[in-house]
Amino acid sequence: MVFTNDIHLPKQGSDFDFFGYLAERQTRVEAALDGALPVIYPEKIYEAMRYSLLAGGKRLRPILCIATCELLGGTLEMAMPTACSLEMIHTMSLIHDDLPAMDNDDFRRGKLTNHKVFGEDIAILAGDGLLAYAFEFIVTQTKSVPADRLLQVIARLGRAVGASGLVGGQVMDLDAEGQPNISLDTLNFIHTHKTGALLEACVVCGGMLAGATAKEVQHLSRYAQNIGLAFQIIDDILDITATRDILGKTAGKDLQAQKATYPSIWGLEESQRHAQQLVINAKAELAIFGEQAHPLIAIADYITSRRH
Amino acid sequence: MVFTNDIHLPKQGSDFDFFGYLAERQTRVEAALDGALPVIYPEKIYEAMRYSLLAGGKRLRPILCIATCELLGGTLEMAMPTACSLEMIHTMSLIHDDLPAMDNDDFRRGKLTNHKVFGEDIAILAGDGLLAYAFEFIVTQTKSVPADRLLQVIARLGRAVGASGLVGGQVMDLDAEGQPNISLDTLNFIHTHKTGALLEACVVCGGMLAGATAKEVQHLSRYAQNIGLAFQIIDDILDITATRDILGKTAGKDLQAQKATYPSIWGLEESQRHAQQLVINAKAELAIFGEQAHPLIAIADYITSRRH
Numbered sequence: 001m002v003f004t005n006d007i008h009l010p011k012q013g014s015d016f017d018f019f020g021y022l023a024e025r026q027t028r029v030e031a032a033l034d035g036a037l038p039v040i041y042p043e044k045i046y047e048a049m050r051y052s053l054l055a056g057g058k059r060l061r062p063i064l065c066i067a068t069c070e071l072l073g074g075t076l077e078m079a080m081p082t083a084c085s086l087e088m089i090h091t092m093s094l095i096h097d098d099l100p101a102m103d104n105d106d107f108r109r110g111k112l113t114n115h116k117v118f119g120e121d122i123a124i125l126a127g128d129g130l131l132a133y134a135f136e137f138i139v140t141q142t143k144s145v146p147a148d149r150l151l152q153v154i155a156r157l158g159r160a161v162g163a164s165g166l167v168g169g170q171v172m173d174l175d176a177e178g179q180p181n182i183s184l185d186t187l188n189f190i191h192t193h194k195t196g197a198l199l200e201a202c203v204v205c206g207g208m209l210a211g212a213t214a215k216e217v218q219h220l221s222r223y224a225q226n227i228g229l230a231f232q233i234i235d236d237i238l239d240i241t242a243t244r245d246i247l248g249k250t251a252g253k254d255l256q257a258q259k260a261t262y263p264s265i266w267g268l269e270e271s272q273r274h275a276q277q278l279v280i281n282a283k284a285e286l287a288i289f290g291e292q293a294h295p296l297i298a299i300a301d302y303i304t305s306r307r308h
Numbered sequence: 309m310v311f312t313n314d315i316h317l318p319k320q321g322s323d324f325d326f327f328g329y330l331a332e333r334q335t336r337v338e339a340a341l342d343g344a345l346p347v348i349y350p351e352k353i354y355e356a357m358r359y360s361l362l363a364g365g366k367r368l369r370p371i372l373c374i375a376t377c378e379l380l381g382g383t384l385e386m387a388m389p390t391a392c393s394l395e396m397i398h399t400m401s402l403i404h405d406d407l408p409a410m411d412n413d414d415f416r417r418g419k420l421t422n423h424k425v426f427g428e429d430i431a432i433l434a435g436d437g438l439l440a441y442a443f444e445f446i447v448t449q450t451k452s453v454p455a456d457r458l459l460q461v462i463a464r465l466g467r468a469v470g471a472s473g474l475v476g477g478q479v480m481d482l483d484a485e486g487q488p489n490i491s492l493d494t495l496n497f498i499h500t501h502k503t504g505a506l507l508e509a510c511v512v513c514g515g516m517l518a519g520a521t522a523k524e525v526q527h528l529s530r531y532a533q534n535i536g537l538a539f540q541i542i543d544d545i546l547d548i549t550a551t552r553d554i555l556g557k558t559a560g561k562d563l564q565a566q567k568a569t570y571p572s573i574w575g576l577e578e579s580q581r582h583a584q585q586l587v588i589n590a591k592a593e594l595a596i597f598g599e600q601a602h603p604l605i606a607i608a609d610y611i612t613s614r615r616h
Contacts, residue, residue: 045471045479096436101428120409121482124432128404128439129471135443136466139459147455151447154462158444163353163437171353174429 018298029059036084036137048118048126053091055109061086065206067295068220074210081141082153082209085134086202092130093166095123145209153205160201169193182260196228219285226282231303233275236261237268279304326606337367337391344392356426356434361399363417369394373514375603376528382518389449390461390517393442394510400438401474403431453517461513468509477501490568504536527593534590539611541583544569545576587612
């Protein structure tokens, strides 16, 4: 999936070319991911890992990591290994989520899911391999970042993926299936953990690599928490409104699965309003960084205005 | 399972109380593991992680890590977080290996496997959670070790678990099922990766934490490679000779699964001879460390003389 400008993006104050920026970053991330994982013996597992890692997507997580590192005075080169690792971790979570024992999805981004191509056993191992490699990759590939900052990044990533983050969110999400009447608190827990924790880690780790202060990290965290939740609300809305062709997965799946969503609690209009407010809050957290924050501001706007 | 002295351990030159040593270390590791993973919300995933992490076992991996750290002049305290992480990773690999899509085992160490108790979805996530937490735990819990050494340890662990290690070995192991005539090279690849890589990481990381030189790491690696392979050969032998009651899993499972093993290639007697030679080689690698190496020497002897 390539960035297109078929969305209604609010005008930026500057002449910043947001779509040009995204496309250029996406290209660099794709190249880095492609180079990160050569196929060696035993080929099958590397091919399975590459199949899902290089299956496209917006690469929003790596781009957030790089943009935040640059905002804090770091470079793209400092952030790229961590950016790639974040995408490996995200990919691992998608492969495992799609398994028959979990969400049982046959398609992802219009392609067969990993286990449909390589079998369940290899899909489980491909996920494990990507997760382990993500940590190794950060350490062996990052240049010009002090060791103590890298350790902070690794601890933060571990927290974002484990039972205190993504895994914990997925557990509650599985629990909530067939229970359309779960509380707003539970719904928030699911999403701040299942998708929010890793998005927050992207932004926070980008800042950490560049040596962000504790106060800066706090603002970055809140920016990310707000866009993470907005992202999920929009996902829920799109699940209802989008067609299968645009989304590349079975639309209305949440409804079929009798899952509680933000629109099922608030309705479509109120959900849209909440998402917009979260984006306003997210952008307010960036005020301390001034004009330099325009990529992160544009990403926040992009999230609520996207159509797929 | 508690260490007992119902094995024929060669007499040590010193008056070193090996079984006392193992029991004391095992107790400390159990306590550290128990404290490493408190149950918080959502409880189910922490309970699933703890179920397998605290299911007993010899704790050979953590003990190897601690013993090597101490041999190189480090302390038990420096090594304990990494030692616990190694056991978390080992546990993750057992949980995922036991899944229906993999080896499909109902019992492990005489207890129901994780997915039989918690379901396949939770078992997959418990493994993911343990793997992610292992990396976080090392960083947040290790004291008095320079940051660059910790980074070395993390890179080494990632390599040991991923497609270049444990995962790669498991892929080839799954491939080899129903093929009793695979080559010795393939059998060696499976075991040096599936079990050997992590055992080697235990020893090497223990050394790294204490600041081992490149030459020392090389000797430690070869010691570990030798005991790793000896360990597997003995496992293959025990799979044939032990009864279900002693082993706590279905004995003769390899034969039933039509899997190539060292005894199927070499015969029982020749396999025993190979294992003994590997232990001699392993101990020779420890010569540069002198008398101080007696715990690692005793562990090498223990491996070939164990009866379960």
